[in-house]
Amino acid sequence: MNPAGLPHSPAAERNREPILQVLCGLLPPAASVLEVASGTGQHAAHFAAAQPGWTWQPTEAEAAALPAIAARCAGLTGVRPPLPLDVMLQPWPLPKAEVFDAVFCANLLHIAPWPTCTALMAGAARQLAPRGALVVYGPFFVDGETPSPGNLAFDADLRSRDPAWGLRRLAKVADEARRAGLALVQRFDMPANNLMLVFRLRQNRGEQIG
Numbered sequence: 685m686n687p688a689g690l691p692h693s694p695a696a697e698r699n700r701e702p703i704l705q706v707l708c709g710l711l712p713p714a715a716s717v718l719e720v721a722s723g724t725g726q727h728a729a730h731f732a733a734a735q736p737g738w739t740w741q742p743t744e745a746e747a748a749a750l751p752a753i754a755a756r757c758a759g760l761t762g763v764r765p766p767l768p769l770d771v772m773l774q775p776w777p778l779p780k781a782e783v784f785d786a787v788f789c790a791n792l793l794h795i796a797p798w799p800t801c802t803a804l805m806a807g808a809a810r811q812l813a814p815r816g817a818l819v820v821y822g823p824f825f826v827d828g829e830t831p832s833p834g835n836l837a838f839d840a841d842l843r844s845r846d847p848a849w850g851l852r853r854l855a856k857v858a859d860e861a862r863r864a865g866l867a868l869v870q871r872f873d874m875p876a877n878n879l880m881l882v883f884r885l886r887q888n889r890g891e892q893i894g
């Protein structure tokens with residue numbers, strides 16, 4: 685259901701349930717989540733409604749998007765008022781001592797220049813609780829795996845709109861994470877050739893997979 689007048693992403697509508705299923709396997713019933721690049725707020729609203737024990741902090745770089753996120757999440761007690769957050773502005777303007785059980789970021793890295801990946805990793809590493817997880821969702825190229833025609837076309841389209849955009853190589857993203865003290869520990873293959881990547885602080889990592 686789309687509340688009248690609010691911006692709406694058909695992709696977020698399609699992918700919210702598969703993402704929720706993975707998040708439910710990663711997070712306990714009571715958990716705090718910092719969402720980066722909340723966009724329309726559809727993910728925040730869907731996840732918070734399904735998991736009332738999660739405290740969800742939406743954020744967005746586009747200040748103009750914040751009122752719509754707040755409106756969409758109105759009445760959901762687990763959702764905090766959305767905060768402005770451009771990941772490039774380091775350190776992130778969040779309460780210093782506050783750490784989260786997860787940092788969640790969907791569909792950012794391919795629609796932003798590469799330094800955004802560096803900034804996301806550095807910022808997330810600072811905001812994570814010791815056993816927390818950075819969860820990144822989106823399309824990626826994986827070395828040794830044949831890219832889907834859809835992802836190739838999407839990449840070409842992004843690059844034609846902005847040469848600094850485009851699907852990222854998973855190995856490069858994992859390298860950037862490692863530099864920030866994070867290890868890629870899990871990968872979930874999602875519908876429509878997307879991936880969900882789980883990074884943890886390296887002192888708590890299991891086996892690095894990327």
Ligand SMILES: C[S@@+](CC[C@H](N)C(=O)[O-])C[C@H]1O[C@@H](n2cnc3c(N)ncnc32)[C@H](O)[C@@H]1O
Binds near residue numbers: 695795800
């Ligand atoms: C494709 S939308 C994804 C929105 C939402 N996460 C989703 O999956 O539906 C990309 C979002 O990234 C945000 N964004 C772009 N650059 C950003 C940055 N430097 N820091 C934080 N958010 C950024 C945009 O404003 C936009 O809302």
